Amino acid sequence: MLGYAIANPTYTLPTQSEDKTMWDYSDKVKEHFFNPKNAGAVVDANATGEVGSISCGDALRLTLKVDDESEIILEAGFQTFGCGSAIASSSVLTEIIKGMTLDDALKVTNQDIADQLEGLPPEKMHCSVMGREALQAAIANYRGEEWKDDHEEGALICKCFAIDAVMIEEMVWANKLRTVEDVTNFTKAGGGCAACHEDIEAILEKVLAEKGEKFDPTAAPVAAPEKIAAVKAPLTNLQRIKKIEEVLESLRPALMADGGDVELVEVIGNTAYVNMTGACNGCQMAAMTIAGIQQRLMEVMGEFIKVVPASEMSKLVNIEVA
Amino acid sequence: MADIYLDNNATTKVDPAVVDVMIPYFLEQYGNPSSIHKFADGVARGLKQARQQVQALIGCEHDSEIIFTSCGTESNSTAILSAIKAQPNKKEIITTTVEHPAILSLCDYLEKEGYTIHRMPVDKAGRLNLESYKRLLSDQVAIVSVMWANNETGTIFPVAEMAALANAAGVMFHTDAVQAVGKIPMMLQDTKIDMLSLSGHKLHAPKGIGVLYLRRGTRYRPLLRGGHQERGRRAGTENSASIVGLGKACELALEYIEYENTKVKAMRDCLEQGITEQIAHCFVTGDMYNRLPNTTDIAFEYIEGESILMLLNKAGIAASSGSACTSGSLEPSHVMRAMDIPYTAAHGTIRFSFSRYNTMADVDAVLEVMPGIVATLRKLSPYWDGNGPVADPEKAFAPTYA
Numbered sequence: 001m002l003g004y005a006i007a008n009p010t011y012t013l014p015t016q017s018e019d020k021t022m023w024d025y026s027d028k029v030k031e032h033f034f035n036p037k038n039a040g041a042v043v044d045a046n047a048t049g050e051v052g053s054i055s056c057g058d059a060l061r062l063t064l065k066v067d068d069e070s071e072i073i074l075e076a077g078f079q080t081f082g083c084g085s086a087i088a089s090s091s092v093l094t095e096i097i098k099g100m101t102l103d104d105a106l107k108v109t110n111q112d113i114a115d116q117l118e119g120l121p122p123e124k125m126h127c128s129v130m131g132r133e134a135l136q137a138a139i140a141n142y143r144g145e146e147w148k149d150d151h152e153e154g155a156l157i158c159k160c161f162a163i164d165a166v167m168i169e170e171m172v173w174a175n176k177l178r179t180v181e182d183v184t185n186f187t188k189a190g191g192g193c194a195a196c197h198e199d200i201e202a203i204l205e206k207v208l209a210e211k212g213e214k215f216d217p218t219a220a221p222v223a224a225p226e227k228i229a230a231v232k233a234p235l236t237n238l239q240r241i242k243k244i245e246e247v248l249e250s251l252r253p254a255l256m257a258d259g260g261d262v263e264l265v266e267v268i269g270n271t272a273y274v275n276m277t278g279a280c281n282g283c284q285m286a287a288m289t290i291a292g293i294q295q296r297l298m299e300v301m302g303e304f305i306k307v308v309p310a311s312e313m314s315k316l317v318n319i320e321v322a
Numbered sequence: 323m324a325d326i327y328l329d330n331n332a333t334t335k336v337d338p339a340v341v342d343v344m345i346p347y348f349l350e351q352y353g354n355p356s357s358i359h360k361f362a363d364g365v366a367r368g369l370k371q372a373r374q375q376v377q378a379l380i381g382c383e384h385d386s387e388i389i390f391t392s393c394g395t396e397s398n399s400t401a402i403l404s405a406i407k408a409q410p411n412k413k414e415i416i417t418t419t420v421e422h423p424a425i426l427s428l429c430d431y432l433e434k435e436g437y438t439i440h441r442m443p444v445d446k447a448g449r450l451n452l453e454s455y456k457r458l459l460s461d462q463v464a465i466v467s468v469m470w471a472n473n474e475t476g477t478i479f480p481v482a483e484m485a486a487l488a489n490a491a492g493v494m495f496h497t498d499a500v501q502a503v504g505k506i507p508m509m510l511q512d513t514k515i516d517m518l519s520l521s522g523h524k525l526h527a528p529k530g531i532g533v534l535y536l537r538r539g540t541r542y543r544p545l546l547r548g549g550h551q552e553r554g555r556r557a558g559t560e561n562s563a564s565i566v567g568l569g570k571a572c573e574l575a576l577e578y579i580e581y582e583n584t585k586v587k588a589m590r591d592c593l594e595q596g597i598t599e600q601i602a603h604c605f606v607t608g609d610m611y612n613r614l615p616n617t618t619d620i621a622f623e624y625i626e627g628e629s630i631l632m633l634l635n636k637a638g639i640a641a642s643s644g645s646a647c648t649s650g651s652l653e654p655s656h657v658m659r660a661m662d663i664p665y666t667a668a669h670g671t672i673r674f675s676f677s678r679y680n681t682m683a684d685v686d687a688v689l690e691v692m693p694g695i696v697a698t699l700r701k702l703s704p705y706w707d708g709n710g711p712v713a714d715p716e717k718a719f720a721p722t723y724a
Contacts, residue, residue, distance in 0.1 A: 033632060039702050050704070057626055057646040057654060057669040059721050079704035081646070081669075083628035087702060101435035122618040 025084060026118035031086035037095050042077040049138030049147070052130055058082040060090055062134040064097075066142055071102045078134075085117075085124040092116045093131040102139050108132060111259050122162035157199050160192025161292075165203060172207045178219045180204070185221070188254070191292050235301065241267050247300050248274075251293060262293065265310040270303065273310040324638035326684045329696070330524075331473050331501060331617055331675035332642055337526040337574055340567045344528070347563035355560050356551075365562050372569025376533055380499075380518065381509035383416040388554045389534045390565050394500040395424040397534040400545040401496040401517040402428055402558070405465035406437070408541040409494075412464035414438045416493075418450060418479070419660040421469050425498055426656070438462075448477040448608045448661050455484060459491035466495045470502035470518075472492030474644055474657045474673055475608025476617030482513045487513035495538065500524055504575035505582055505614050516540045522564065526677070527571035531564035578678050586676050587615035589615070589685050593674060594618040596689040601696050603711060607663060607671060616676040621658075621667040622696055625707040630672055633695040639688055644671040649671070666705060 025033075034060040045063035052059030061080065065075040076098050078090035093113055097105045110128035114120045120128060140147035156166030171177060171186045180181055180200050184190040190200050205215040235243065241264075255261055260278040267273070274293070276286050286309075327335070347463075353362025355369060373385040382388070391397045392407055401416070402425070417429055419441045429439045440458050450468075459466075466488045471478045485495040496517040502508070504525035510518065517540065517649075522531035536542055536555070548557035575582075594606060603623040622630060627643025634641055644655030646669060653659065658668035674688070700706040704719045712719065 033629070034636065037703065050719065054665045055653070057665070059704060059719065061719065061721070077700060081624065081666075081703050081705055082626050084632045086626075087629060105685045138581075 020050075024121060025088075026120075028116070028118040029085055029088040029120070032091040032117065033084045036078075036087055036091040038075075038077050038091065038098075039079075040077050041079060043073045045075075045077070047138040047142035048130045049134040049136070049141055051093070051137055052082070054081070054194075058086050058127065058130055060086065060130055060134045062090070062093070064101065064138050064142065073097050073100055073102065082127070082130075082223045084138060085120055085127040086130065088117055089113050089127040089131040092220075093135060097135060102142065105135060106139060108135060121155055122159060125162055126278065158187075158189035158196045158201070161188040163187050163189035165199075168200065168203050171206055173202060176222060178204065178208070178215075179217065179221050180317075181221045188292065191295065225317075235303070238300070243301055244272050244297060244305070247297050248293070251296060255289070260289075262289075266313065271306045271308055272297070273308055273313050275310045278288075324684075324687050326557045326639045326680075326687055328674040328676060328680065328684065328688070329640045329642050330608075330677040330680075331476075331673065333523045333529065334526045334677055334695050335679055336523075336528050336567070337571060339574065340527055340570045343570045344563040344567040345530055347566055351562070355562055365560075368562060368566045368569075369560060372565045372572075375569035378425075378537070379508075379576045380503060380520070380535060381537055382537075383511040384538055387538055388555070389536055390528055390560065391532040391534050391556055392558075392561070393523075393532040394422075394498065394519050394718055395532075396494075396519075396545070397519035397532045398422075398424045398498055399428055400534050401519060402432075402465060402467055403545055404543045405494050405496070405517075405541075406432070412462055414440065414460070414463045416440045416442065416455070416458050416463055416466040418442045418444065418468055418469075420444055420448065420472055420474075420657045422468070422473055422498060422500070425467055425469070437464075442468075444660050446661050446663075447478045447610070447623040448472060448475050448610075448657070450479060450484075452480070452484070452487075456487060459488060459493055461492060463491075463493045466493055468495075468497055470497045470499035470508075471505070471614050472608065472657060474655060474671075475619045475661075476501070476614035476675075477608040478506070478612050478614065481515065485514040485516070501614060501617075504572070504579070505616055507579055510537075511536060522568040522571060523569050525566040525575045528564050531561055531568045533568070565666075581678055583615045586678060586680070587618045589680055589682060590616055590618050590674070590676050592682065593685045593688060594620070596685070597692055600689065600693050604696070605667070607658065607661060617673065618675075619671055619673045621663060622670040622672065623667045624703045624711055625670045625696065625699040627670050627672060629699050630670065630695060633698065634688075637687075637695075638689045639691070641675075642673050644673070645669040 041062040042065050045065050047064040047066050049062045059080070061079045063077045064073050066072070067074055076094035078094055080087050080090040096108055096112065096116060110132040113128040113131045114125065137147040152168070156162065156164050156310070158169055168183055168187055168189055172183065175186055177183055177186060178188050180197050183200050183204070190196055201215065201217065208215045215265060244267060248264055252261065260276065263275045263277060265273045265275055274290070276289065290307050290309065294305060297305040297307065331713045346370065351361065351368065353359060353365060355362055355365040373388045376386045376388050391400065406412070413436065415429060415432065415437055417425055417439065433439045444450055466484065468479050468481055468484055470481050481497045488495040495514060497515055498519045500519055500521045501524060503520040516537045518535040521534045523663050542555060544555050544557065546557045551557055551560055597620055598604060598606065601622070604620055607619045607621055627645030628718060630642060631643050646654050646657050654668035655671065659673055666706065693718040705711055
């Protein structure tokens with residue numbers, strides 16, 4: 001036996017949070033999971049919403065006691081079959097809506113639920129959607145209306161940008177998309193780590209077959225949304241800044257659709273400093289979004305551009321800028 | 323807080339004795355095994371010894387039948403791709419619905435390339451029907467690939483018998499034995515198994531080292547080309563430290579194989595019995611009478627697995643689950659679906675897998691917290707009402723959209 005002492009190792013491990021589980025749940029999610037608020041059915045409830053799907057492993061029943069005069073939600077209770085974030089989303093939802101009028105409650109979005117939880121991993125955003133839907137279903141139930149689910153959820157294809165199969169299929173149908181590049185241009189799916197390109201090709205193959213066409217990976221891309229003419233000659237600094245603004249403007253609608261925005265703070269050399277605002281600020285996908293913006297800028301400008309969060313600028317104070 | 327690791331089918335702790343034998347290969351004998359100088363002159367001997375230690379554990383005839391690879395997945399891919407490349411006229415593959423994704427994803431891919439894949443179903447206890455297997459064997463089949471033991475339930479398939487049947491039909495037979503090696507005794511030279519995959523990190527060796535057993539005389543094509551290593555059957559500089567570590571781990575596994583099947587099994591049985599006695603509406607999945615000694619997979623009805631794991635984790639206990647949420651997919655484990663476990667139970671399956679490092683105190687700790695965890699989550703569940711499930715649960719609570 002060799003005498004190598006391993007009893008007192010000199011190595012150190014990277015630090016990690018104390019109770020790390022399989023997901024990077026925020027402290028708020030853990031708080032609501034370990035100590036859920038308003039668990040159980042409300043006694044003498046007069047509104048019930050039931051949504052979810054046992055096959056997917058998420059199901060939620062929301063019960064409300066609504067004051068008939070003022071339409072104020074007096075009490076809210078949840079019963080949830082689901083994972084940590086499903087239970088936390090249900091719990092935080094009941095906290096948000098208690099004391100609200102039904103009309104105000106209807107304005108609660110799934111983003112509000114996710115925000116209250118200090119963010120959810122992309123694979124878990126559907127838990128917040130389920131919360132909003134349960135609320136809509138309960139209010140419809142109170143008002144004697146029939147609530148119909150208006151979205152169909154498919155398997156998550158692009159984990160970088162949280163795009164599911166149904167969304168991609170719809171975009172392929174609606175916009176006559178034919179290549180992976182098209183799908184990336186229209187949905188962002190596939191614009192990150194490239195792991196889902198095979199899956200996107202499978203969707204294209206399926207949809208195109210339904211339309212009687214054949215998938216051809218070398219097909220010319222359809223026009224990208226709001227395509228900006230690529231730059232040919234070398235740019236002056238002023239031209240560069242103007243062009244960057246132009247590209248950011250073209251990306252803005254997509255960001256705003258997700259409740260976020262981007263703002264150009266400074267351009268030094270070929271580095272663009274931006275502020276991510278709204279839902280993008282603090283979003284777990286902000287880094288992916290920045291990478292996507294950088295990719296787009298480089299495509300249009302035909303030169304290397306680095307996109308960096310403006311918060312990084314402070315690190316530059318002592319650096320001479322040419 | 324307790325520190326209890328019951329996730330040994332996922333991976334294991336490296337045995338300190340294994341680490342000990344590895345260190346000289348990082349610090350002294352770090353030469354390339356192909357070099358001719360004093361930094362390498364002990365490496366070849368180390369590799370040779372490791373090969374013999376693996377040979378002893380799986381009971382194969384020659385140590386040259388051992389090919390070191392980077393992991394179980396590489397061994398699996400090498401085996402199947404070798405079989406179809408070596409027999410280009412055969413376009414069918416037989417496997418099962420409950421294989422590890424390392425096999426299933428590859429088969430899905432080959433299906434797109436034009437291969438016919440026969441995925442044999444299992445019954446509610448996870449068992450195969452050998453009569454239908456016999457009917458599938460033909461001269462069109464390039465390879466049969468069937469796992470020795472299932473990673474989720476521990477259920478053991480009769481691979482020796484199936485290999486003999488394949489051999490009689492002139493069909494090559496591969497088994498993914500990643501979960502079985504080191505847990506149950508095996509003697510490959512007495513079987514007709516042509517290829518077998520094993521993985522170091524499941525038996526207290528490091529991650530990143532695996533083996534493909536290749537019976538002498540089996541037609542073969544390498545996956546990685548580029549060098550003479552492993553007799554040209556797997557090019558790439560040998561991972562000498564890990565190979566030597568795997569050798570030691572195999573020696574230890576052989577030493578402990580009886581312990582595994584007595585003491586470890588006793589701990590597993592004690593936990594399983596305790597849980598099923600104390601908690602209503604839970605049941606053991608898989609073939610209870612033909613299983614790995616270290617594994618129990620228990621379905622807790624009307625609650626969801628990730629929530630259970632989070633509460634177990636808070637109590638310092640590590641296990642794993644077959645729920646959809648733990649993998650970020652929309653479906654519970656394919657193994658649970660293949661056994662037709664209802665959704666209300668499949669999402670609540672928890673696998674406890676033991677090793678020789680566990681103790682009866684670990685079992686007691688789990689038994690102490692488990693009833694409370696299940697009760698807490700059932701109180702939140704729409705399928706649960708006070709002391710029992712709501713009547714006809716899947717109908718009583720049938721929410722919008724499916």
